Amino acid sequence: MPTFAAEDNLFRVLFNAVPLPLFRVDQEVEILDLNLAARKLFNTSSGQALRKSGGEILHCINASGGCGNAPACADCLIRNSVREVFSTGREIARRRAVVEIRDDEKTSELELLLTVTPIVFAGVTSTLLCLEDITELTSLRSLLPICASCKKIRDDQQLWNSVESYFTRFMKVDFTHSICPDCAQRLYPDFYPKCKQ
Numbered sequence: 001m002p003t004f005a006a007e008d009n010l011f012r013v014l015f016n017a018v019p020l021p022l023f024r025v026d027q028e029v030e031i032l033d034l035n036l037a038a039r040k041l042f043n044t045s046s047g048q049a050l051r052k053s054g055g056e057i058l059h060c061i062n063a064s065g066g067c068g069n070a071p072a073c074a075d076c077l078i079r080n081s082v083r084e085v086f087s088t089g090r091e092i093a094r095r096r097a098v099v100e101i102r103d104d105e106k107t108s109e110l111e112l113l114l115t116v117t118p119i120v121f122a123g124v125t126s127t128l129l130c131l132e133d134i135t136e137l138t139s140l141r142s143l144l145p146i147c148a149s150c151k152k153i154r155d156d157q158q159l160w161n162s163v164e165s166y167f168t169r170f171m172k173v174d175f176t177h178s179i180c181p182d183c184a185q186r187l188y189p190d191f192y193p194k195c196k197q
Contacts, residue, residue: 023129029054
């Protein structure tokens, strides 16, 4: 039968083997533990990160006065998701969040998918917070190959879709149709001047 120390070592090996940044945080998003992927992504050591807030480690622009103290913190999806998990006890999976960060005196956006899971160990409740950086993926997906003539969009399967069907399928956007004044004048020159009156 494995000893507690052996189980703890196995946990530590598994925790660090996960290639996604993982944080164990309390209700105020204070870091209690983090894995190797998190240390690499945020260029920090375990000792530097422990007991610091998530906003400090992420370099969130709103954390300069203390993570959770700025007016924008009330709408922080990371903070609100952690609190929701504490209050409901249910996992939140892959919510999309955008965090404005400061790095070398410049500000940029970090797009994340966050998953938050409750953990109860030795009678103490905390959460496991997984942050997947999708900034590069999102920027690559924002480059849409569009036909210069008919304006159809090519998807990942190399199929050409109308703009409407592409956005409905991949972005869950519905369309209504109208006609702009330039097209109305070009297509209906006899009718258009009467419409303007």
